Amino acid sequence: MTTWGRVEYTTVRELRGPLAVVEGVSGVGWDEFVRITMESGERRHGLVLEVDRELAVVQVLEDTTGMDPAGLRVAFTGAPLRIPVGPDWLGRVCNGRGEPIDGGPPVFGETDAAVSGNPINPVRREPPSEPVLTGVGAIDGLTTLVRGQKLPVFSMAGLPHLELAVQIAAQATAGGEAFSVVFAGMGLTYPDAAFVRDALEERSAAGELVLLLNIADAPVIERTLTPRVALTVAEHLAFTGGRHVLVVLSDMTSYAEALREVSAARGEIPARRAYPGYLYSDLASLYERCGKIRGRPGSVTVLPVLTMPAGDITHPVPDLTGYITEGQIVLSREAHARGVYPPVDALASLSRLMRKGAGPGRTRADHLDVAAQLLAALARARQVRELADLVGQSGLSETDRRYLDFDEAFLQRFVHQSNDELRTLDETLDNAWQVLLTLPRSQLSMLPVALLDTYGAQETSRRTSARNDGKGPAR
Template sequence: MTTATDRWPPVAYTDIAELRGPLAVVRGVARVGFDVVATVAPASGPVRHGVVLEVDRERAVVQVLEGTAGLDSATAVAFGAEPMRIPVGDAWLGRACNGRGDPVDGGPPILSDRWAAVAGAPMNPTHRQPPADPVLTGVSAIDALTTLVRGQKLPVFSTPGLPHLQLATQVAAQANVAGEPFCVVFAGMGLTHTDAAFVRDALEGRAAAGDLVLLVNTADDPVIERVLTPRLALTVAEDLAFRGGRHVLVVMTDMTSYAEALREVSAARGELPARRAYPGYLYSDLASLYERCGRLRGRPGSVTVLPVLTMPGGDITHPVPDLTGYITEGQVVLSPEVHARGVYPPVDPLSSLSRLMRHGAGPGRTRADHLPLAAQVMSALARARQARELADLVGPSALGDMDRCYLSFADACERDLLDQRPDEGRDLTTTLERAWRALLVLPRRELVALPADLVDARVSDRPGEEAP
């Protein structure tokens, strides 16, 4: 990995007291600070890189990014004078790198005359602008019902076995903002080699267009690299957005793998565990990542974050989804039941929510009928769920005509609106027209969430029905 401190300072220390997993404890150090870069030179083999996690008197705990396998007491450790920094700028666009930022596409190292700290810098709250305007993903279930807004952090909650990686790559390949500079930063963590190859193939077109940065950490890479990957991605994204004037979508998958790597490092440091053995600072650590998105006053760009995480056993109270829900502004929930019905993406609309949707949809942003249309679809889906639960209790034959009508609507909504091919990108007009088509299965008098003039523009009175 290229850093601004790849040089030897005057003193190198060789008194390594302990090697624990990815950590090396160095004794006898002086004038070493927290979070500075370390250069680790074993007696044989390539030079490795590290970061100081903790300093206690004359001891420094160094996390070695390439792992400590093969290190011994003859290893020399030298410390830099500043925190880890990486080159930033347009040179990242179109490149594929590993989780440490080293190119894996056969190209040259990434060089730039600008450098930025990997840890990032907090945004001044007085300079923040509220998220506004949409990022269109080309996925109807998201664009119509849980619109992603520029500057928003909107996680995808999934369970193992569901096509969350496929959805993440589809969004990364299709997402756009109308008529403005846009790019995607994709950070994959703990991926198998098969999944990593799938991601590279699926995003090849966007990479060739020069508006993608790809960082992939595989499952057999050092675990400490997994902790670094999302920070690299966000550092690159911040520069592309706030210096380059682009709207940047950062897709990070899988944040559960990231949290497990953080747990492993915490255990190696001997820290007291909290819920389910995760470190007690998991909430603040996740917040330090998610809160790096947003918009800055006086700057044209924005950083939008779409983290993807799996819920072990489908447990939404697991620490990772639970804490993520406190930090972020909604969620897109994937359902095993919807997946079993053959619907892709298997989004459960009634469990999903975009709290900032009103800032990114409606007149002047998407379409005047978008928000009332989404409200009517959600209301009808809720009524259809009640009808389905009633049918499970008393049998479909005991349902009334209106309950059957709502069940027909739910089927039409899944078939026409929610279900689409993994390689199919839909524009917003197509998505909203499909929503109208599904709603017209219902009698006009049931469309109570829609203004009468919108309904009048779509349907006329039907025989035997009262006007709304």
């Protein structure tokens, strides 16, 4: 419960965009929660962004529209913004500030927590070691997500990154252990918000989902608050409730643009492409809240989704995100144009913690070997395709033409799946073997002979059975 200060200030010097400048203050600190009362009795709320002697800059969460500086009373709480936390969040749909929009009562909790969060002590961090399976073959097979990891999705305008984020949120599991998803949508249009809500309805009804929806026309300050609310809820569910929690943040580029807008209103000196100079530390303060804590149950895994303006991976948001996170999943226009969903560019994608969470004892014994061979063969297939563009397919060797067949089979039989298909890891790896065995055995040098003998024989038997089924009973 927040205790409001008894002192109310009426000395609001000016309103500047989403900001209110209050003078004559004393004892006010950065990040304090603020109550603003208008002449009509309406109340709004804010956070202290900056304090300079007797001057405080307050960002108003509901925006400053309709406010008259002469008629405002401002009270400071002496504490940062806190929200109730606990399992009551599960199954609820709220706006970006955590206020219900599902027709239900306010969310109550067994305790409350500051949305600014607390960094995990590096000494207490436990290395990630178990997978989070998304049901998306290209991700589970080649860029396995690990509990406690932060793994972003890099996309571009026009690609189905929101559909992929929703599919992951709807399907992800942690091997039968207690699992929840916190989905934070930022800067969504009304149709996109309706799509997210409908697609995740089943998981929400099962009490496994927290849904925060920040609409594009909501006050810009709400968007800067949304991921912090999401992570605060997730941390309690994980480290107190013992759940493995996946936090999906989409779209972090919208979040960064909101941060830039607030920075401009404050009159700060801009850095690259007018983003504030503290963009790196701000993003890190969000992404680094994931992880596992030694001696505590549960984990927080973060999947940020961001769009690269004009497909520029050197843009500040993807560039700084790449420095902080442990890999990336990159979506491709070329694969999308070929009708592949999800249009994952496997060679540009990477999960740096995959070897910690996949392989013997964690997923399947052949997982890492198959993934390495797939990527090696795909790299060779790309080279062959470039060569074919120069000399034509008639100038290629028989082996090179097999690589072209492999490239097509990889996209259509391994990567491609419907946006509501839950593909098990066994199905994903079996598909991988089918694709690999379109190549001559001599080209599969990264696979142990024992694996080739086992799965090669199984695939030969499967193909024989399929031919017999097509022509009648085997004799």
